[in-house]
Amino acid sequence: MENNFKMVAKTLFGFEELLAKELKQLGAQAVTIGVRHVSFVGDKGFMYKANLGLRTAIKILKPIAKFKVINENDLYNKVNAIPWENYLKSDGSLAVGATLNGDTFTHSQYVSLKTKDAIVDRFRDQTGERPNVDLRFPDLKIDIHIDRHFCTVSLDSSGESLHKRGYKIATNIAPINEVLAAGLIMLSGWDGQSDFMDPMCGSGTVLIEAAMIACNIPPNLMRNEFGFERWGDWDVDLFEKIEESLLSKTRDFHHKIMGFDKSPSAVEKATQNVENAKLEDFIYIKHEDFFKTQKGGEEHLHMVFNPPYGERLDIEMETFYSSIGSTLKHKYPGTNAWMISSNLEALKHVGLRPSRKIKLFNAKLEARFSKYEMYAGTKKTHKLEAKND
Known part of the structure; x- marks a missing residue:
């Protein structure tokens, strides 16, 4: 040692x-x-x-x-x-x-x-x-x-920041950092044992990180270079051995990862990034306005998303966040929805009580990562069923 x-x-x-x-x-x-x-x-x-x-x-x-x-x-x-x-x-x-x-x-x-x-x-x-x-x-x-x-x-030893995974070739106005996306999914407790959705997927970062977590794919396989590759003691044989060892631990994934976005250009960029990450077998992206959708099937759904905060996008925030709450409440039963936002005022208009709130930062913006549990039936019925199990 x-x-x-x-x-x-x-x-x-x-x-x-x-x-x-x-x-x-x-x-x-x-x-x-x-x-x-x-x-x-x-x-x-x-x-x-x-x-x-x-x-x-x-x-x-x-x-x-x-x-x-x-x-x-x-x-x-x-x-x-x-x-x-x-x-x-x-x-x-x-x-x-x-x-x-x-x-x-x-x-x-x-x-x-x-x-x-x-x-x-x-x-x-x-x-x-x-x-x-x-x-x-x-x-x-x-x-x-x-x-x-x-x-x-x-x-x-890293060189460029490790959030630069290497798969992202196209981005939107307010892209989420890859490390932040991975951390949010991990904080949300998603374990790859259910369907996953990002209803406002932008350039697809959350979807890609979710697929890599589900399949246990090392996140930085696609990087062009690490800082240590220019060091005098760089050992390419050892590096390849480590790489093989990590790749041998990948696993199968038997659920769906879905992304919606109402912007056609975002859907196009997300699709490009997913293909670049070679994860198109696991991720399905559709041009949809989340507020006009509803959950398909009875299976549990896990949702993680990064809605607009109003920092760089011109949206009527109170109405927008209120629509998020009503869509979740009426159209997405049996869903755990996690949402990050730095617009702490707009969050009050979701109209749902979060079961958890975690303080984080998105770049320099103080944010809250909130969990909303949507039950199939009423919350009271859900509690009675849990009691009787």
């Missing part, structure tokens, strides 16, 4: 428990929950596995140094002392990102610049050459996290 090292998986607010559970299921050790992140221990192969297989992680970082910093010059000196030649060639390329918390360091771009200077100056002093900055495709992506006076320097 001497090849094990500590890593940090970053996530969205409210998904920390989900991510910790995912990590444990994958086989991580020493899993510890923080705010918007979970730390864990594993080896290089597990780092590959975490990037390929985690649905709710945005980044997998490998910390290489921790120290106290009092000002920018102190930061420069301590970063300059790190043996960067162990991680990067003098003719390579780098990019630096910084997140700051506290009053001493307040300008993330300046911290990134100072870090970059410290690294390139070390190479120039030692070899006369210096690495270049490449913000798009660097050989090494470096993450600086300063919490008040404590600085953690990490290598970003």
Whole structure:
């Protein structure tokens, strides 16, 4: 186990428990929950596995140094002392990102610049050459996290954010982040044992993430590249072995995943994305206005959707949200409907009492993820039946 090292998986607010559970299921050790992140221990192969297989992680970082910093010059000196030649060639390329918390360091771009200077100056002093900055495709992506006076320097093993799965080729006005979509489905408790619907499916992200969860398909199989593929210790044979191992755990799915949207262009984009994800055998998309539909059959239906919030779409929100409530109530018996919205005022007009409400963020917007349970018959009848079972 001497090849094990500590890593940090970053996530969205409210998904920390989900991510910790995912990590444990994958086989991580020493899993510890923080705010918007979970730390864990594993080896290089597990780092590959975490990037390929985690649905709710945005980044997998490998910390290489921790120290106290009092000002920018102190930061420069301590970063300059790190043996960067162990991680990067003098003719390579780098990019630096910084997140700051506290009053001493307040300008993330300046911290990134100072870090970059410290690294390139070390190479120039030692070899006369210096690495270049490449913000798009660097050989090494470096993450600086300063919490008040404590600085953690990490290598970003993911490269681009892990929400960029690789299947999305067409998007709408307000697309949902893939990590957010996967986390919502997992929070809703859907286990692939019933039909699933997104009645306002947009570009199909929720549907695709649901199908991957149902079939246990690793979420990041379609990505072009991970950050670690440019590292000096990149092991393609080990990566392919990990990939095969994850693929061997896929499972059959015997229910339906359905998507509606009243916009023909959204239906077209969703269909393209589903085909690109090679999931057309599992997902059915139809050009429909949800408010004019009704549930087919007696089977239980699980619904997760992301309706317009009014941020970027011009809709009469009170009427719209009221229509959501009445459609669910009168047309969708036997349904658990989960809906995320940052329009907290409009949510009051749904006219249904949620059985659960979870505080989350969609980008920087504070949102609520609400569950509405639609019973077949009255709620009273449902309770009596449950009592008699």
